[in-house]
Amino acid sequence: MPSSKSSNTPKKPNSKASNKQSDSKLRRFRGVVMPYAGHSSIRAVKRAGHEPSIHGTKLWKSSCLIIDYLKKNPPKRRKRVLDAGCGWGITGIWCAKHWDSKVISMDADAAVFPYLDAVAELNGVSTKSWVQRFEKVRKKDLEKVDILFGGDICFWDELVKPVGKMIDRAIDAGVGTIVIGDPERPTFHEMAERTIAKHGGEVLDWRLSGAVKATGALLVIHND
Numbered sequence: 001m002p003s004s005k006s007s008n009t010p011k012k013p014n015s016k017a018s019n020k021q022s023d024s025k026l027r028r029f030r031g032v033v034m035p036y037a038g039h040s041s042i043r044a045v046k047r048a049g050h051e052p053s054i055h056g057t058k059l060w061k062s063s064c065l066i067i068d069y070l071k072k073n074p075p076k077r078r079k080r081v082l083d084a085g086c087g088w089g090i091t092g093i094w095c096a097k098h099w100d101s102k103v104i105s106m107d108a109d110a111a112v113f114p115y116l117d118a119v120a121e122l123n124g125v126s127t128k129s130w131v132q133r134f135e136k137v138r139k140k141d142l143e144k145v146d147i148l149f150g151g152d153i154c155f156w157d158e159l160v161k162p163v164g165k166m167i168d169r170a171i172d173a174g175v176g177t178i179v180i181g182d183p184e185r186p187t188f189h190e191m192a193e194r195t196i197a198k199h200g201g202e203v204l205d206w207r208l209s210g211a212v213k214a215t216g217a218l219l220v221i222h223n224d
């Protein structure tokens, strides 16, 4: 009879070593953790065959610009938030973690949500997934939303109108704060100019140094 301590007994993983390995695949930013593509939880989602196809393939730094802005300028109303074109969803995850907000994470590409769920789990929160396009978000969908934001969502000419019109409906519906972050693509500036001409608001230059380095601009509209 083999003894219970046979050489086939699986070894316990060296948790210190594996944590260290995982830690090198994570960035920490303003109290949330952001995995790189090489993190084991992200690799597992990829292995399962989920392939985002409209650039929802990583965490884009425009999301960090929005997080930094919201941390420094917390809106009064922040119970319900909508992350439009959420991708891996870090901005909504930040709101769920820091403000206990109810977060709807919306994206046209269903393949982003397994990645978002993995990032949310690493941060110990969850958000509600919604497969939807900017052009299909109705005024009715926005009526209970306190904050609407989107990181790097106006990157093609064809997105200028849909993003602008979604903001028009958000203003109409009474959304309190709107923040769109961008690495300063011409399409973003075109949308922002048109929007400010209609509703007011401002474009702010924003810069991050430290763990995440980024520069860009934020379209900010206060509608309260």
Ligand SMILES: C[S@@+](CC[C@H](N)C(=O)[O-])C[C@H]1O[C@@H](n2cnc3c(N)ncnc32)[C@H](O)[C@@H]1O
Residues within 6 Å of the ligand: 053, 054, 055, 056, 057, 058, 059, 060, 061, 062, 063, 084, 085, 086, 087, 088, 089, 090, 106, 107, 108, 109, 112, 132, 133, 134, 135, 150, 151, 152, 153, 155, 162
């Ligand atoms: C550059 S990624 C940014 C993702 C995320 N906001 C971030 O900052 O990490 C753009 C996201 O917008 C989504 N998207 C593109 N066109 C869309 C549309 N018409 N309606 C909704 N989402 C769209 C893509 O699927 C993708 O996840």
